[in-house]
Amino acid sequence: MLSSLVLAATLATAPAPRAAASAKTLVHVPKVDALTGLAAFLERAGQHAALLRPSAWRTELHPFLAVDPTRPQSLSELGLDPAGPATVSMRNDGRVSCMRVADAKVFQAKAAEAITAAGGAEAKPTTRGGVTTVHADRDMGGSMGYAMKGKEVCAFGAIERGGADLLEESVRLVGKAPARDARLGKVPGVAFVVSGNTVVGLDGTANALQVEGVTTKLQLPVFQARGTSPYAAMNSEGLLSSRASISPMGVFQTVDTMRSTLQVLCPTCPKEQMVSMAKAVTKQLTGHMLVNMDHVQVRGSLRAMSTRFFAVRQAVAAEVKDVAAVKAALAPLGKLPDVLVLEDGWKLPLKGGNVFVRIKGKQLVLGNEESVTQATLAALTETGTKTEHPVDFAVDPKRVARGLAQISLTDILADELLAALFAASSELGPLLARSERITGWMDAAPGGAHRVSLTWPLPPQ
Known part of the structure; x- marks a missing residue:
């Protein structure tokens, strides 16, 4: 005050x-x-x-x-x-x-x-x-x-x-x-x-930059009121760790976007069935989510959707209301071609790699790399902690620099976005490689805007 x-x-x-x-x-x-x-x-x-x-x-x-x-x-x-x-x-x-x-x-x-x-x-x-x-x-x-x-x-x-x-x-x-x-x-x-x-x-x-801003340019889901999150106390040393609390409409948009992406990578998956599963799962999500991006590993041209999807090795966790209802909603996954049924979920072979859908307690986890998925599952707890902001995040600038360095010359010449990322890598890469972990938070602001704050530290002099 x-x-x-x-x-x-x-x-x-x-x-x-x-x-x-x-x-x-x-x-x-x-x-x-x-x-x-x-x-x-x-x-x-x-x-x-x-x-x-x-x-x-x-x-x-x-x-x-x-x-x-x-x-x-x-x-x-x-x-x-x-x-x-x-x-x-x-x-x-x-x-x-x-x-x-x-x-x-x-x-x-x-x-x-x-x-x-x-x-x-x-x-x-x-x-x-x-x-x-x-x-x-x-x-x-x-x-x-x-x-x-x-x-x-x-x-x-x-x-x-x-x-x-x-x-x-x-x-x-x-x-x-x-x-x-x-x-x-x-x-x-x-x-x-x-x-x-x-x-x-x-x-x-001399040791840190503090940035705080308000903008309407961020295309993000609507945040929901702060509360108790099962992910608030979790720490990650990966490329990006972000805890979010989003509204029911934001949950629907997030799940539907993921469903659309998986549909592209699995063209033989029945669309109506995928849509039905996504809607059923959406109803069972509380809005508390965790994104754990561990590292970047590019294999192939980033112009391909499959390469982009699997380039960032990551896992997403979401808290569910009714575990039995979620398992029932996802049960049709076991009948898809070449899907491997696991003790706690499913392994989906897609173009470019595998997607893991697993359940631990009241947590649903979806990952595109086995070790990252397992590490995320192991870190989950059932204990909730009150949060100050709807979104908190931490970024490892060194891993960001290594990831940007993997953009190929052919992709740079063919894609404006990748060319911009390459330019950022050339200009900021050496600084990112010498920076400490960047932390920050986001909140809702009046008029549909978002408030963002971050701290960019350098090693102590």
């Missing part, structure tokens, strides 16, 4: 963003000198992922001045206030960066030097209605400049020459007090990124 009040008070007093109209993406920092912890993490992470190095994006904070968040003194040297806010608005026609001025004369001198060095024609400041403006076209195309009133300054960089719209927008932004953005009050952080209905708050230290 106390932490919530502190957060609310902090957000209430934080400077509001001077956000440009029509901004596609907004980056807001309430206090630039508060970025030192986050910058320290990025400095360490950047040793293994060049994209994260502060030196790689410090020029993005201002259209023509190099602002170094790792060194607040650099802002003072530019005549800017390191204790003030910074807001960067990304638009289709360019960007606007608003900050607070500490020394107007120093800022104007540094701005004139930077504009000239960037190829901008010399332009003298003009003052009208208390607003000082500078506007210069670049020899290589585009334009830049700023509008300053009192201690507030908004600088712009336009893609096209002229840049009248961005200059006008800069004048408007310094001319009145900024309006509070309710989206920024949804998450904690020292820096915020807003894009559409997604807002992300960032904070960190």
Whole structure:
């Protein structure tokens, strides 16, 4: 309760963003000198992922001045206030960066030097209605400049020459007090990124990155109210371990998706019978589920559904209400071609591998690799534990890096998604291989959105 009040008070007093109209993406920092912890993490992470190095994006904070968040003194040297806010608005026609001025004369001198060095024609400041403006076209195309009133300054960089719209927008932004953005009050952080209905708050230290966000872009089942889960106390050292509590509709969607996938891998399985079994099992599930992804082992082209399904060696557990009813619903599995009936379930031979359906106590487990299925069964308990969030997860970044490294060149050239994963592997793979286990949680948010939080730790220095 106390932490919530502190957060609310902090957000209430934080400077509001001077956000440009029509901004596609907004980056807001309430206090630039508060970025030192986050910058320290990025400095360490950047040793293994060049994209994260502060030196790689410090020029993005201002259209023509190099602002170094790792060194607040650099802002003072530019005549800017390191204790003030910074807001960067990304638009289709360019960007606007608003900050607070500490020394107007120093800022104007540094701005004139930077504009000239960037190829901008010399332009003298003009003052009208208390607003000082500078506007210069670049020899290589585009334009830049700023509008300053009192201690507030908004600088712009336009893609096209002229840049009248961005200059006008800069004048408007310094001319009145900024309006509070309710989206920024949804998450904690020292820096915020807003894009559409997604807002992300960032904070960190030299040893860990903290990310919390709210978004409507996640295609996830509807979560149900928190309760007692049989999986809350379980620990896994695999690639991904996730405990979830989902609504009846979410259970139906999850089971039907799995049924559809198995149907593709088993074209000879009677569809009506598979649908009937899925519906019967769905009625007996409580909504508490566990996903245990152990490792990645690619055999063949990932363009094939069978290869994708068996690439991640995993098992899924679900709590059932009536064990006898579930066994009766799944009994027809024993009559399918080549199915092996086990003491506690069934082994289904499919294209690309085997699927195991097994029951232990009130737990139904489905896995695509025998050892992972057995390990999941062995870890199950009948003791429930109260949960704080509908979804908790833990990721082994080292196993993620090894998995991404298995994407083949032919798959990269033929599939955009796999090409994106390969790009992520190339950029983040070395960092993932040197990171500690990433943990996080998810919760429901108003308007059908999801709230996500994760902690990305690095080895202690």
